Amino acid sequence: xxxxxxxxxxxxxxxxxxxxxxxxxxxxxxxxxxxxxxxxxxxxxxxxxxxxxxxxxxxxxxxxxxxxxxxxxxxxxxxxxxxxxxxxxxxxxxxxxxxxxxxxxxxxxxxxxxxxxxxxxxxxxxxxxxxxxxxxxxxxxxxxxxxxxxxxxxxxx
Amino acid sequence: xxxxxxxxxxxxxxxxxxxxxxxxxxxxxxxxxxxxxxxxxxxxxxxxxxxxxxxxxxxxxxxxxxxxxxxxxxxxxxxxxxxxxxxxxxxxxxxxxxxxxxxxxxxxxxxxxxxxxxxxxxxxxxxxxxxxxxxxxxxxxxxxxxxxxxxxxxxxxxxxxxxxxxxxxxxxxxxxxxxxxxxxxxxxxxxxxxxxxxxxxxxxxxxxxxxxxxxxxxxxxxxxxxxxxxxxxxxxxxxxxxxxxxxxxxxxxxxxxxxxxxxxxxxxxxxxxxxxxxxxxxxxxxxxxxxxxxxxxxxxxxxxxxxxxxxxxxxxxxxxxxxxxxxxxxxxxxxxxxxxxxxxxxxxxxxxxxxxxxxxxxxxxxxxxxxxxxxxxxxxxxxxxxxxxxxxxxxxxxxxxxxxxxxxxxxxxxxxxxxxxxxxxxxxxxxxx
Numbered sequence: 001x002x003x004x005x006x007x008x009x010x011x012x013x014x015x016x017x018x019x020x021x022x023x024x025x026x027x028x029x030x031x032x033x034x035x036x037x038x039x040x041x042x043x044x045x046x047x048x049x050x051x052x053x054x055x056x057x058x059x060x061x062x063x064x065x066x067x068x069x070x071x072x073x074x075x076x077x078x079x080x081x082x083x084x085x086x087x088x089x090x091x092x093x094x095x096x097x098x099x100x101x102x103x104x105x106x107x108x109x110x111x112x113x114x115x116x117x118x119x120x121x122x123x124x125x126x127x128x129x130x131x132x133x134x135x136x137x138x139x140x141x142x143x144x145x146x147x148x149x150x151x152x153x154x155x156x157x
Numbered sequence: 158x159x160x161x162x163x164x165x166x167x168x169x170x171x172x173x174x175x176x177x178x179x180x181x182x183x184x185x186x187x188x189x190x191x192x193x194x195x196x197x198x199x200x201x202x203x204x205x206x207x208x209x210x211x212x213x214x215x216x217x218x219x220x221x222x223x224x225x226x227x228x229x230x231x232x233x234x235x236x237x238x239x240x241x242x243x244x245x246x247x248x249x250x251x252x253x254x255x256x257x258x259x260x261x262x263x264x265x266x267x268x269x270x271x272x273x274x275x276x277x278x279x280x281x282x283x284x285x286x287x288x289x290x291x292x293x294x295x296x297x298x299x300x301x302x303x304x305x306x307x308x309x310x311x312x313x314x315x316x317x318x319x320x321x322x323x324x325x326x327x328x329x330x331x332x333x334x335x336x337x338x339x340x341x342x343x344x345x346x347x348x349x350x351x352x353x354x355x356x357x358x359x360x361x362x363x364x365x366x367x368x369x370x371x372x373x374x375x376x377x378x379x380x381x382x383x384x385x386x387x388x389x390x391x392x393x394x395x396x397x398x399x400x401x402x403x404x405x406x407x408x409x410x411x412x413x414x415x416x417x418x419x420x421x422x423x424x425x426x427x428x429x430x431x432x433x434x435x436x437x438x439x440x441x442x443x444x445x446x447x448x449x450x451x452x453x454x455x456x457x458x459x460x461x462x463x464x465x466x467x468x469x470x471x472x473x474x475x476x477x478x479x480x481x482x483x484x485x486x487x488x489x490x491x492x493x494x495x496x497x498x499x500x501x502x503x504x505x506x507x508x509x510x511x512x513x514x515x516x517x518x519x520x521x522x523x524x525x526x527x528x529x530x531x532x533x534x535x536x537x538x539x540x541x542x543x544x545x546x547x548x549x550x551x552x553x554x555x556x557x558x559x560x561x562x563x564x565x566x567x568x569x570x571x572x573x574x575x576x577x578x579x580x581x582x583x584x585x586x587x588x589x590x
Contacts, residue, residue, distance in 0.1 A: 023538055
């Protein structure tokens with residue numbers, strides 16, 4: 001039994017997706033500098049979301065090579081963070097997202113933020129969730145038959 | 158009007174004789190009662206009796222703000238606490254502020270000097286003084302208050318803040334003299350205008366403004382907007398408080414130093430060599446009559462020059478010109494002294510965000526606005542906007558609590574703060590004053 005739990009745990013560990021975040025001042029041209037640096041480094045941006053205030057913004061990115069993107073941005077003087085997020089397949093029909101949010105809400109798992117992935121997976125949309133207790137969320141969603149997409153698959157979608 | 162004809166118009170020779178006698182008394186007093194000063198004398202192998210002329214003063218070592226901090230809170234007091242009737246604290250210092258004390262006689266001296274200052278600025282019996290300097294640990298409010306009562310004027314202790322109520326009081330009570338910081342005076346003018354109250358309909362004749370640097374340009378603006386004659390007043394709590402020097406409304410050309418109570422010197426801030434009249438350097442004061450908190454060659458860090466030429470008002474007292482700057486990096490924000498190092502320690506205590514920060518001071522709507530730019534490093538970065546906003550709020554709150562000034566905190570990218578030869582530019586003062 002013990003072995004089984006460890007195995008399950010390991011499996012869940014692999015299910016999260018690495019996201020990098022970049023601190024940006026709210027001034028023109030900063031976003032394009034980030035995209036230029038990543039293009040130069042041949043890093044492909046798979047998903048992107050920007051949260052901002054009047055003074056600053058936080059750019060969140062999912063890329064095909066997290067470590068390379070992070071090092072390149074850092075060496076160009078950006079403050080870069082790394083966060084684990086959860087990518088979930090959501091049925092592309094009314095109520096699809098609502099079903100997932102209800103599951104998380106009922107389990108008292110708080111969604112800090114979310115955004116949509118650029119590509120779809122087959123007929124389904126992919127939504128990125130930032131949840132504090134991401135392992136718990138992955139376990140919950142999988143147990144309810146929701147398809148959680150791991151990093152390797154996501155980066156190559 | 159000259160309040161104290163005898164002393165304020167005294168021939169220089171007689172004045173210098175009084176200065177020497179009072180200096181000798183003060184030196185003997187501090188040597189006997191303040192271990193700090195006794196040690197300073199011993200370090201240069203002197204005793205007070207060695208001082209036989211005013212020129213000998215320059216042989217005595219200087220006293221600095223750090224010396225006062227090192228002796229926090231009461232070790233610089235030259236009398237037992239039994240004889241101290243008032244304590245003030247200098248504005249805006251973290252950890253170790255400067256504490257000053259006054260005997261009953263000191264309060265009497267200060268009141269008399271403030272009465273002289275208010276009279277030089279146009280006040281007198283029958284005049285109503287709207288005193289908008291802050292009352293409290295700051296010497297401004299109470300300093301003016303006691304002087305006004307000594308002079309026999311009517312004083313409204315309105316203090317700072319609650320500007321709309323101040324405008325109502327100005328309209329209804331008809332004060333004729335305003336005492337405030339120059340920036341607050343302009344703020345009052347603006348609020349009055351918004352409320353539809355015109356200064357042309359008010360009764361102000363004179364304004365006595367100080368506690369922060371200002372300029373001739375600002376004087377023009379104040380005189381135009383407030384419809385009064387504006388004079389400059391100088392003082393600092395370490396030396397006494399307001400009333401160390403005052404501009405006369407007749408000439409409005411430099412501030413008469415009350416030399417029968419304070420000896421001013423100008424020294425080169427780098428070599429510390431005394432400079433002649435007319436030369437610009439750091440202002441140094443020695444108190445001549447204070448009992449509880451005498452200061453000997455106290456370095457004010459204010460940059461100015463002294464002008465000995467006779468004045469049309471009849472006073473024989475030397476005049477100091479407007480303070481044009483500081484020999485250290487202190488900023489005065491709405492009358493509160495702020496050193497960049499204090500902000501740095503707040504940042505260090507709040508989060509590991511230092512040492513990359515910059516203070517930007519602007520004047521918006523005539524009020525000083527302090528912006529603290531902080532570079533976001535990996536330790537303080539979070540990908541959640543609310544986490545970063547919390548960080549800004551925490552820093553703002555700590556600065557307010559510890560320094561007593563409101564600051565805007567602005568998070569910036571690494572290397573966003575200009576470096577000059579590798580050193581970060583800590584202070585950008587955009588105030589055009």
